[in-house]
Amino acid sequence: MKRGFLSKDSSAKFKAATSPSPAVEASVAAPPAAKPVSPTFKRGFLNKESHAKHTLSVSNAPAIATSAATPGLTKSVAADFKAVEPVACMPAKPFNKPIAEATPEEGSVEVPSPQSIMVSRTEGRMCTTEEFLEKARRGAVQRIMTYLPPVETGCLFFTGVKERLLARLSWPAPIPEAAQNCYQIGDSLLGGLGLFAVRNIKLGELIIVERPLLITSTAMRMENEIQLLIRALSNCRWNGNGANEEPMMGMVETNSISIDYLPGDIDMTYGAIFNVVSRFNHSCSLSVFGSWDVQSFSYSVRARRDISADEELTYSYLDSSELLTPCAERAAELKRYSFKCKCPSCTDMEPGHSNQSDENRERLGMSLILTIKHGETMLRAIQTIIDNPKEDVNGLVTGFLNTLVLMEQEQLVDDVLCAFHYSCLCKVALATKNEKKARKWVLKAADIGQLYKGPDGGWARVAQYPRQSGWWGRRNHGVAA
Numbered sequence: 001m002k003r004g005f006l007s008k009d010s011s012a013k014f015k016a017a018t019s020p021s022p023a024v025e026a027s028v029a030a031p032p033a034a035k036p037v038s039p040t041f042k043r044g045f046l047n048k049e050s051h052a053k054h055t056l057s058v059s060n061a062p063a064i065a066t067s068a069a070t071p072g073l074t075k076s077v078a079a080d081f082k083a084v085e086p087v088a089c090m091p092a093k094p095f096n097k098p099i100a101e102a103t104p105e106e107g108s109v110e111v112p113s114p115q116s117i118m119v120s121r122t123e124g125r126m127c128t129t130e131e132f133l134e135k136a137r138r139g140a141v142q143r144i145m146t147y148l149p150p151v152e153t154g155c156l157f158f159t160g161v162k163e164r165l166l167a168r169l170s171w172p173a174p175i176p177e178a179a180q181n182c183y184q185i186g187d188s189l190l191g192g193l194g195l196f197a198v199r200n201i202k203l204g205e206l207i208i209v210e211r212p213l214l215i216t217s218t219a220m221r222m223e224n225e226i227q228l229l230i231r232a233l234s235n236c237r238w239n240g241n242g243a244n245e246e247p248m249m250g251m252v253e254t255n256s257i258s259i260d261y262l263p264g265d266i267d268m269t270y271g272a273i274f275n276v277v278s279r280f281n282h283s284c285s286l287s288v289f290g291s292w293d294v295q296s297f298s299y300s301v302r303a304r305r306d307i308s309a310d311e312e313l314t315y316s317y318l319d320s321s322e323l324l325t326p327c328a329e330r331a332a333e334l335k336r337y338s339f340k341c342k343c344p345s346c347t348d349m350e351p352g353h354s355n356q357s358d359e360n361r362e363r364l365g366m367s368l369i370l371t372i373k374h375g376e377t378m379l380r381a382i383q384t385i386i387d388n389p390k391e392d393v394n395g396l397v398t399g400f401l402n403t404l405v406l407m408e409q410e411q412l413v414d415d416v417l418c419a420f421h422y423s424c425l426c427k428v429a430l431a432t433k434n435e436k437k438a439r440k441w442v443l444k445a446a447d448i449g450q451l452y453k454g455p456d457g458g459w460a461r462v463a464q465y466p467r468q469s470g471w472w473g474r475r476n477h478g479v480a481a
């Protein structure tokens with residue numbers, strides 16, 4: 001989840017990774033000394049088997065945790081981990097003896113492959129500010145203030161959006177039901193009000209589903225010419241002394257959350273304001289994840305990790321790659337929201353504190369780059385090691401676990417890193433016939449997959465990982481072509 005209007009593409013910010021090898025991957029993730037645990041955030045997601053009640057029949061096994069050819073694999077396990085197309089839903093199969101009681105009716109576990117997560121991060125090409133302005137000048141697109149009675153949302157749309165929404169079959173779909181009584185709004189140490197868990201919340205739990213109060217296009221305010229036009233309009237609320245200039249704009253900018261683009265005459269990126277969701281404070285160790293669904297016209301927020309009762313529920317106003325940059329760089333990015341982050345990771349960086357968090361995040365950042373850029377190569381190398389009976393796989397396992405430990409220390413669940421490492425660990429466990437561990441890792445991968453289930457049951461687009469959805473007008477991005 002990211003704030004709507006001020007988001008930008010920062011994927012280029014990572015330092016370039018150089019040599020892609022599993023050895024590098026393992027060494028990158030060597031564990032540092034443990035960081036003091038902040039009382040605000042719960043530790044231990046690595047050790048929790050949060051899906052114990054799941055039937056372990058895998059319909060969508062991690063692509064890399066699959067191989068009927070994996071030596072030593074029992075037939076039924078090999079069959080259960082056979083890769084299928086991401087959207088295919090195979091009938092559930094019993095995993096193996098330990099869960100022989102499992103029946104197909106109990107459902108199947110959908111597991112995203114790291115590749116599928118990365119694919120879902122890719123967005124359509126965004127057309128440039130100039131292209132948009134040209135269309136606007138020709139009158140090809142116009143802004144329309146409107147109201148959508150079926151969803152009770154005020155909208156500042158570009159032409160064509162309302163018509164396309166109303167023409168959608170069965171639109172709007174009913175909104176999914178969120179868990180009952182799991183949060184409350186209260187005073188936050190981070191700033192102002194915030195949302196707090198009133199009970200323990202499991203990774204993947206649906207915490208809030210909400211329709212927006214207001215939707216506006218990112219171009220409305222970010223593009224200078226349009227801003228000037230709007231400012232030139234009369235304002236009956238203007239207090240005349242300049243101190244309270246555009247308070248409404250400020251509120252919209254502070255509270256908008258990106259819902260990506262909506263179909264219209266021009267596919268413009270939009271941001272939405274919500275009654276509850278807009279109350280989420282930011283943390284560099286976020287605990288929730290949000291996704292937008294056009295069909296139900298709602299925003300769903302799920303737990304990104306296990307959350308303890310009383311813990312503040314936080315999301316990130318920064319994107320994933322920004323979260324893995326040093327504290328000073330994150331602070332610079334957050335300046336556009338006009339606040340200094342008070343989350344544990346940032347306050348640990350105050351003078352007198354260690355810079356362990358920065359080091360951890362740098363390692364995770366490098367690991368993420370390797371995974372994204374060279375995942376396939378690494379997987380092949382890992383497979384070669386696993387397939388060679390003379391190789392000791394313990395070193396591999398240690399490297400994978402180290403990365404997970406770093407994430408745990410930072411309370412930062414990076415989905416791509418998790419999917420990759422859980423899958424690798426599952427693959428090793430299968431090769432060494434350790435079905436208990438294989439089960440553990442595949443279920444953890446399934447937990448991560450939960451985050452990608454949109455309210456319509458499909459795979460949600462991953463709004464947090466925009467390749468190109470920059471701050472419109474500042475970065476020449478913003479309109480999906």
Ligand SMILES: C[S@@+](CC[C@H](N)C(=O)[O-])C[C@H]1O[C@@H](n2cnc3c(N)ncnc32)[C@H](O)[C@@H]1O
Pocket residue numbers: 188190191192193194254255278279280281282283337338339340341342343
């Ligand atoms: C969308 S609002 C979040 C809800 C807000 N706290 C409220 O009372 O409505 C964003 C504002 O909350 C505050 N805030 C959010 N996260 C923060 C953090 N990590 N550290 C300090 N202030 C934060 C900042 O003032 C920011 O502009």
